[in-house]
Amino acid sequence: MxxxxxxxxxxxxxxxxxxxxxxxxxxxxxxxxxxxxxxxxxxxxxxxxxxxxxxxxxxxxxxxxxxxxxxxxxxxxxxxxxxxxxxxxxxxxxxxxxxxxxxxxxxxxxxxxxxxxxxxxxxxxxxxxxxxxxxxxxxxxxxxxxxxxxxxxxxxxxxxxxxxxxxxxxxxxxxxxxxxxxxxxxxxxxxxxxxxxxxxSTFSLNKMNLYSRLLGRVKTSAKGRIAWVGMERRDLKHSGATYEDTEGFIDFLKCLKEVRVAFFMSEMPDGKRVKISFRSRGAYDVNKIATYFQGGGHKKASSCILRVPLKKAEKIVLDRLRKEFVFP
Ligand SMILES: [Mn+2]
Known part of the structure; x- marks a missing residue:
């Protein structure tokens, strides 16, 4: 039809x-x-x-x-x-x-x-x-x-x-x-x-303070092609920010010049799960990564949830990215 x-x-x-x-x-x-x-x-x-x-x-x-x-x-x-x-x-x-x-x-x-x-x-x-x-x-x-x-x-x-x-x-x-x-x-x-x-363009001071904490902690790999940040629950407590305030941080992280794939890990309120958001530049399909972990989304923006501690989630995601993608 x-x-x-x-x-x-x-x-x-x-x-x-x-x-x-x-x-x-x-x-x-x-x-x-x-x-x-x-x-x-x-x-x-x-x-x-x-x-x-x-x-x-x-x-x-x-x-x-x-x-x-x-x-x-x-x-x-x-x-x-x-x-x-x-x-x-x-x-x-x-x-x-x-x-x-x-x-x-x-x-x-x-x-x-x-x-x-x-x-x-x-x-x-x-x-x-x-x-x-x-x-x-x-x-x-x-x-x-x-x-x-x-x-x-x-x-x-x-x-x-x-x-x-x-x-x-x-x-x-x-x-x-x-x-x-x-x-x-x-x-x-x-x-x-x-x-x-x-x-x-409307940020609370608490949100600014949260961004400041997170930006001091950006990690990169593969000559800067991958960039990520992990957020613990206590980051929210210390800055007075909310989960909602973290929305958009991943897009900011993707601004890094060399980045092809960026991901943001957020420890969930129960402390047992981690929500991971992905963004990509160019041909890197991060929907594939999210789908692999039972999440989903679009080619350049996706997310998933892992039932592991933050440190473990970091390792699991990095391993998957390196398996799935070749970075020049
Ligand atoms: Mn939509």
Missing amino acids: KKDDILEEFFKALMAHDDFLLSCHISPEGDAIGSILAMESLLRRLGKKTFVVCEDPIPERLRFLSDQRWHLVKDVNLSLTAFKALVTADCPTLDRLGSVKELLTPDTVIFNIDHHISNARFGLHNYIRSDAAASAELVLDIFHCAKLPLTKEEATNLYVAISTDTGSFKFSNTTIHCHRIAAELIGTGIDIEKINDQIY
């Missing part, structure tokens, strides 16, 4: 339902949040009953998006019988919904909107395009289908989604189409200076 036919059919199926639960993956980021909030608004404007529920809250730096509609699964007593349909966005598997998955019944009709190449196509209706830089591109397609002009709030949600998934229109997934979409969104009159400042 052609892309347009798939979209039309997806939209038609959506319109056949009246009540929607909307959700995305645990630890939601810009694309998941922006896509779900815009989708919720679209369905509501079309006269549908909607309810957004997620395992985790919107992170602090994205709290300027309208979060009054964002409900945590632990706070709501949902008898799902009222909701016959579920819309997911940016969620590659049902397991990534976390405890929201437990709200589903065998009869729940699932609408799955995503751009992950690894998407498990778990929906009865799937609108998946791995050529899209963000799931929000697909949500915008649905707006076009509905022939609804975007409100400023919806445009802000979609702009944040695409901006964050393309690293502020800098990653290699940024296409002409992304810029055309950005132009359409900016055309609604959204304040991109304010949005960008809030997403990328």
Whole structure:
């Protein structure tokens, strides 16, 4: 089926339902949040009953998006019988919904909107395009289908989604189409200076202090082609920073001139697991590394979790990188 036919059919199926639960993956980021909030608004404007529920809250730096509609699964007593349909966005598997998955019944009709190449196509209706830089591109397609002009709030949600998934229109997934979409969104009159400042350039002093500790500890190998930092729980305690504050540190680490692969290891709250984020430059596919450790993501940005102490995680990851990649 052609892309347009798939979209039309997806939209038609959506319109056949009246009540929607909307959700995305645990630890939601810009694309998941922006896509779900815009989708919720679209369905509501079309006269549908909607309810957004997620395992985790919107992170602090994205709290300027309208979060009054964002409900945590632990706070709501949902008898799902009222909701016959579920819309997911940016969620590659049902397991990534976390405890929201437990709200589903065998009869729940699932609408799955995503751009992950690894998407498990778990929906009865799937609108998946791995050529899209963000799931929000697909949500915008649905707006076009509905022939609804975007409100400023919806445009802000979609702009944040695409901006964050393309690293502020800098990653290699940024296409002409992304810029055309950005132009359409900016055309609604959204304040991109304010949005960008809030997403990328607003640090607390505690976050600065955390970065300062971590930057004093950068390690490199393979003539600087690999760079990494390990963060212990006590780094957060000493700096007063939060896990959320560590987001973006990996992109900073990748700035090192010679680096081809950078990784950031973060000791998790239980002290028993380590979350590892990868970034790469050039042809190095770090999705392969993350997938090897049962994680995932994209070619140049991925992550996984290892159930070992920090020191051991460092050794395991370095061994894998040296096995998988040849560094000039
Ligand atoms: Mn995404």
